[in-house]
Amino acid sequence: xxxxxxxxxxxxxxxxxxxxxxxxxxxxxxxxxxxxxxxxxxxxxxxxxxxxxxxxxxxxxxxxxxxxxxxxxxxxxxxxxxxxxxxxxxxxxxxxxxxxxxxxxxxxxxxxxxxxx
Amino acid sequence: xxxxxxxxxxxxxxxxxxxxxxxxxxxxxxxxxxxxxxxxxxxxxxxxxxxxxxxxxxxxxxxxxxxxxxxxxxxxxxxxxxxxxxxxxxxxxxxxxxxxxxxxxxxxxxx
Numbered sequence: 144x145x146x147x148x149x150x151x152x153x154x155x156x157x158x159x160x161x162x163x164x165x166x167x168x169x170x171x172x173x174x175x176x177x178x179x180x181x182x183x184x185x186x187x188x189x190x191x192x193x194x195x196x197x198x199x200x201x202x203x204x205x206x207x208x209x210x211x212x213x214x215x216x217x218x219x220x221x222x223x224x225x226x227x228x229x230x231x232x233x234x235x236x237x238x239x240x241x242x243x244x245x246x247x248x249x250x251x252x253x254x255x256x257x258x259x260x
Numbered sequence: 261x262x263x264x265x266x267x268x269x270x271x272x273x274x275x276x277x278x279x280x281x282x283x284x285x286x287x288x289x290x291x292x293x294x295x296x297x298x299x300x301x302x303x304x305x306x307x308x309x310x311x312x313x314x315x316x317x318x319x320x321x322x323x324x325x326x327x328x329x330x331x332x333x334x335x336x337x338x339x340x341x342x343x344x345x346x347x348x349x350x351x352x353x354x355x356x357x358x359x360x361x362x363x364x365x366x367x368x369x370x371x
Contacts, residue, residue, distance in 0.1 A: 174356050174357060175357075176356070176357025176358075176359075178359075180301075185346075185361055185362075185363045185364065186346065186348070186359075186361035187361070188357065188358050188359055188360070191355050191356065191357035191358060193355075193356075198355045198356075198357075199354070199355040199357070199358045201358070231301050233301070233303060235303075235357060237356050237357065247308075247356060248293075248305050248308050249293065249305055249356075249357065249359070250305065251295075251302070251303040251304070251305070253300075253301065253302050254301040254302070254303075256301065
């Protein structure tokens with residue numbers, strides 16, 4: 144089974160621009176979560192999607208948004224980029240079926256390293 | 261105060277040594293994850309625990325729910341174990357991916 148894939152792997156953008164990152168989960172996984180990793184804050188939860196619905200959102204401004212498609216692929220978008228948005232953005236998929244289910248392992252993608260200049 | 265605390269922050273060991281990394285948390289949880297991150301960023305899930313103990317090869321993870329504490333042990337450490345080890349918890353009632361992460365423990369194993 145192919146793992147979680149993320150595109151692009153590296154990206155350089157300018158302040159004020161917007162960016163879209165893509166994540167393809169493991170086949171059969173319907174839950175996709177996004178995380179931001181910075182040297183100062185470490186790993187932080189951005190949001191989680193299941194069956195095209197956002198289930199949960201972390202403490203990030205509205206400039207950060209996402210969506211999930213019917214094939215479970217997910218995209219996240221950051222508008223009006225700031226220097227502080229420079230980070231490694233990771234997505235992870237799991238086989239979770241619903242909020243009340245047992246915990247499932249998270250399988251992480253390689254990440255997209257975003258640099259904002 | 262961080263909800264997930266790891267210790268130590270940095271750890272240097274000689275090849276063959278027994279290593280312990282600790283994780284304490286302050287919230288009620290339904291699961292705890294141990295993750296490994298190599299230089300370059302890729303993260304691998306090592307263990308997911310909700311009680312007791314799990315073993316995989318030279319790695320052992322334990323959790324004490326009452327004490328809100330977990331440990332990751334590496335027996336017979338090897339230079340290839342050099343990585344950052346991250347503890348993450350899923351808060352009780354929280355959704356699958358809504359994890360709270362520790363700051364990580366950077367392990368360096370010298371030959």
